[in-house]
Amino acid sequence: MDDKLSFFKDGIRLDGRRPGELRPVKIEAGVLERADGSCYIEMGGNKVIAAVYGPREVHPRHLQKVTRAIVRYRYNMASFSVEERKRPGPDRRSHEVSKVSREALEPVILTHYFPRSVIDVFVEVLQADAGTRTAGINAASVALADAGVPMKSLVSSCAAGKVDGQIILDPMKDEDNFGEGDMPLAMTPDGEVTLLQADGRFTVEEMREAMETARKGCEQIYEIQKKALIDRYSRLEDPKEEGSGV
Amino acid sequence: MSNNVMSEIRKDYLYHLVMNNERADGRSFDQYREISLETGVIKKADGSARVRLGNTQVLVGVKIQPGEPYSDSPDRGVIITNAELVPLASPNFEPGPPNEHGIELARLVDRGVRESKSIDLDALCITPGQKVWILFIDIHILDDCGNIMDASSLGAIAALMTAKVPAEQYGLGEDWPLPVRDIPVATTVVEFGGVLMSDPDTDEETAADTKLTVITTADGSVCGMQKRGPGPLSMDNIYRIVDISCEKAKEIREKFLDV
Numbered sequence: 001m002d003d004k005l006s007f008f009k010d011g012i013r014l015d016g017r018r019p020g021e022l023r024p025v026k027i028e029a030g031v032l033e034r035a036d037g038s039c040y041i042e043m044g045g046n047k048v049i050a051a052v053y054g055p056r057e058v059h060p061r062h063l064q065k066v067t068r069a070i071v072r073y074r075y076n077m078a079s080f081s082v083e084e085r086k087r088p089g090p091d092r093r094s095h096e097v098s099k100v101s102r103e104a105l106e107p108v109i110l111t112h113y114f115p116r117s118v119i120d121v122f123v124e125v126l127q128a129d130a131g132t133r134t135a136g137i138n139a140a141s142v143a144l145a146d147a148g149v150p151m152k153s154l155v156s157s158c159a160a161g162k163v164d165g166q167i168i169l170d171p172m173k174d175e176d177n178f179g180e181g182d183m184p185l186a187m188t189p190d191g192e193v194t195l196l197q198a199d200g201r202f203t204v205e206e207m208r209e210a211m212e213t214a215r216k217g218c219e220q221i222y223e224i225q226k227k228a229l230i231d232r233y234s235r236l237e238d239p240k241e242e243g244s245g246v
Numbered sequence: 247m248s249n250n251v252m253s254e255i256r257k258d259y260l261y262h263l264v265m266n267n268e269r270a271d272g273r274s275f276d277q278y279r280e281i282s283l284e285t286g287v288i289k290k291a292d293g294s295a296r297v298r299l300g301n302t303q304v305l306v307g308v309k310i311q312p313g314e315p316y317s318d319s320p321d322r323g324v325i326i327t328n329a330e331l332v333p334l335a336s337p338n339f340e341p342g343p344p345n346e347h348g349i350e351l352a353r354l355v356d357r358g359v360r361e362s363k364s365i366d367l368d369a370l371c372i373t374p375g376q377k378v379w380i381l382f383i384d385i386h387i388l389d390d391c392g393n394i395m396d397a398s399s400l401g402a403i404a405a406l407m408t409a410k411v412p413a414e415q416y417g418l419g420e421d422w423p424l425p426v427r428d429i430p431v432a433t434t435v436v437e438f439g440g441v442l443m444s445d446p447d448t449d450e451e452t453a454a455d456t457k458l459t460v461i462t463t464a465d466g467s468v469c470g471m472q473k474r475g476p477g478p479l480s481m482d483n484i485y486r487i488v489d490i491s492c493e494k495a496k497e498i499r500e501k502f503l504d505v
């Protein structure tokens with residue numbers, strides 16, 4: 001894309017959104033049979049699935065902690081999830097994403113209930129379209145709740161960005177690639193920030209505006225996450241769904 | 247780093263100090279340990295710097311070599327940043343490929359250099375599509391007494407600012423100094439016992455759940471930020487940390503990196 005091409009047309013973004021608007025979000029809890037908890041999320045063009053196993057025994061054993069559970073988070077991109085085939089397996093980026101995502105969830109997980117155990121979170125990016133780490137955290141948070149892991153609250157996540165000098169919510173691919181900044185954020189419903197990253201260039205005022213913008217996005221996502229969990233468990237109560245009854 | 251073991255009694259001690267507005271080494275909360283910076287310490291490198299931050303020691307070497315550009319940026323130079331958390335620097339470091347701490351450190355230093363656009367990558371093109379200068383920034387931690395992040399970032403930019411492109415060696419004309427357009431500085435603050443402390447030492451890093459590293463440019467903009475550690479931070483504390491960081495980075499820049 002030409003640098004001089006504008007990201008806005010009459011104040012509307014190239015994909016038809018207003019600056020403070022999220023892409024469509026769809027969340028479904030309990031999508032996998034074997035996992036203790038799971039969640040599928042679509043955020044714009046991102047398609048991400050998360051599974052939680054545990055609390056369970058730690059392997060290798062030397063990693064266990066005597067006072068609490070450890071949390072492991074594996075963020076993995078499918079080789080076909082991006083334009084040019086990605087070499088399978090973890091690269092440096094996914095190591096970093098895994099670390100910060102784990103640290104985004106650790107503040108809410110009541111790990112001291114489960115000494116010497118592990119809570120494993122596996123996140124698979126099936127289709128990537130800017131914002132995979134935030135989608136992964138949203139899905140993982142719901143999957144943890146679906147697994148019945150005790151938590152202080154859910155964690156909701158989305159990014160703010162900067163294009164043409166303006167702060168926007170939830171950058172899409174082109175805005176991320178050719179914009180002036182990206183700031184992924186995750187937070188609890190009571191406003192504690194559990195993930196914060198930034199790249200690009202923000203003045204201090206812009207940084208504050210971006211954080212406020214991302215906060216509003218997180219609040220909307222939180223409602224969708226809650227609804228996904230309510231849907232999942234009201235579905236379970238409905239006996240018609242379980243077998244044919246014959 | 248986070249694998250340090252700390253007794254509860256030591257943690258309590260630090261906590262009580264904080265309650266009395268003190269730190270174990272007598273610093274004020276926003277005060278850095280003594281910084282010393284030497285450049286040109288490794289003659290075989292094209293740029294190098296040794297940073298001491300209190301007892302923390304970091305060596306950064308920059309090597310510049312011709313190589314192939316990435317296919318999506320055929321006429322631009324390449325920056326590759328790597329950090330070695332070698333086992334001589336801490337009982338917690340092990341030999342082997344970089345773990346997530348090493349990767350995060352290298353990627354944060356890289357983000358500062360890249361996002362501040364301090365290196366003009368267009369100027370590092372030799373033959374478009376075929377040959378460009380590749381900038382290797384290698385960070386060697388020698389002694390981890392806390393806050394290797396800020397030390398590494400300072401070492402990296404200092405090494406870059408004193409680096410020469412070794413053109414003669416490759417028959418590409420005379421050597422020329424690497425042009426550096428901006429001076430990103432990373433500053434790290436931990437939250438512990440309700441207060442914000444700059445430049446944490448090993449104990450403070452271990453006791454605190456959460457750190458925020460903010461990388462600022464010469465004009466006071468934020469070009470990189472990362473919350474690290476398993477705890478949360480309030481928005482208000484984030485804003486305060488960014489303000490502290492801008493101020494501290496300015497002091498460091500003026501004192502050590504003024505050209």
